[in-house]
Amino acid sequence: MDEDRRASGGLLLKNLKLASHSILESMNGRSPCPNCKASRKFYCYTCYVPVEELKDKVPQVKLPLKIDIIKHPKEIDGKSTAVHAGLISPNDVTIYTFPCIPDFESSEKVVLVFPSKDAVKLDDIFKVPKDDKKEGKEDDKKEGKEDDKKEGVKEQIDSSFTRVVFIDSTWNQSNQIFRDERLKGLPCIILNSRETCFWRTQKDKPNTYLATIEAIYYFLVDYHNLTHDDIPYDGRYDNLLYFYAFMYKVVEKSNEEKKHEGMENIRKRKRQDWEEKIRNKKLDNLDDVEKEKCKQNNDDSNKKAGSS
Numbered sequence: 001m002d003e004d005r006r007a008s009g010g011l012l013l014k015n016l017k018l019a020s021h022s023i024l025e026s027m028n029g030r031s032p033c034p035n036c037k038a039s040r041k042f043y044c045y046t047c048y049v050p051v052e053e054l055k056d057k058v059p060q061v062k063l064p065l066k067i068d069i070i071k072h073p074k075e076i077d078g079k080s081t082a083v084h085a086g087l088i089s090p091n092d093v094t095i096y097t098f099p100c101i102p103d104f105e106s107s108e109k110v111v112l113v114f115p116s117k118d119a120v121k122l123d124d125i126f127k128v129p130k131d132d133k134k135e136g137k138e139d140d141k142k143e144g145k146e147d148d149k150k151e152g153v154k155e156q157i158d159s160s161f162t163r164v165v166f167i168d169s170t171w172n173q174s175n176q177i178f179r180d181e182r183l184k185g186l187p188c189i190i191l192n193s194r195e196t197c198f199w200r201t202q203k204d205k206p207n208t209y210l211a212t213i214e215a216i217y218y219f220l221v222d223y224h225n226l227t228h229d230d231i232p233y234d235g236r237y238d239n240l241l242y243f244y245a246f247m248y249k250v251v252e253k254s255n256e257e258k259k260h261e262g263m264e265n266i267r268k269r270k271r272q273d274w275e276e277k278i279r280n281k282k283l284d285n286l287d288d289v290e291k292e293k294c295k296q297n298n299d300d301s302n303k304k305a306g307s308s
């Protein structure tokens with residue numbers, strides 16, 4: 001299962017339109033964060049800024065919407081992929097640490113990406129053209145109770161939303177954030193099911209439980225396809241996965257090396273065992289005549305060496 005996931009993940013990440021990773025590959029060691037001075041490798045995961053050497057060199061992506069990420073305080077900063085979005089789209093992405101949450105203006109149309117029981121698929125929000133909504137509602141009513149419930153939510157989610165909220169945490173923690181009073185009333189969107197490429201998968205969680213940066217990326221790809229009938233998705237948000245794809249590559253390489261090293265060690269041990277066995281066998285089998293022959297050969301070669 002893990003092998004399969006890695007194989008499909010690698011394929012997706014290999015086909016992205018990404019800026020070159022050569023600068024990341026050339027960087028050795030760590031340097032102080034320009035803000036808090038903590039020792040960091042590529043970026044500071046608490047200040048959401050790159051280290052000095054990477055300043056102005058991280059690819060930047062302009063987003064069609066404002067994105068807020070609410071991080072659970074127990075989510076380990078260094079492991080969170082939310083910071084990638086903050087580094088690559090600093091003008092459009094804001095990261096909050098719960099219990100801090102964004103202060104939404106009443107005029108803003110905000111949606112929350114969370115698989116609540118009333119969540120609606122992005123496709124369904126865009127499927128119903130505004131003018132046909134009333135008509136559609138009549139049709140849906142005939143379909144039964146379940147659709148009635150969804151239709152109620154659908155009415156609240158206008159496709160003209162401009163702000164999207166993501167929760168960055170483990171499954172249990174995200175429920176705690178979701179239940180917060182201040183987020184109540186935000187219409188929820190459920191993402192289309194995709195498999196994660198994440199190398200740190202959560203115990204007992206299906207591989208459709210995405211890393212935050214993957215969720216944001218897929219949301220934007222779907223959003224693009226639903227809002228641009230004429231321009232198929234062209235890779236414009238791929239660089240959001242710039243650090244993610246790089247780290248994936250590093251982890252893959254290290255796994256390969258470990259595997260290779262493990263096999264090398266096994267081979268080496270086997271060879272040593274075998275050589276030892278042969279040596280012992282030879283000594284056991286040598287009879288007096290052979291021992292004499294060996295001695296003779298050695299003497300001859302010594303003489304030759306002496307005469308030259």
Ligand SMILES: [Zn+2]
Binds near residue numbers: 045
């Ligand atoms: Zn810092």
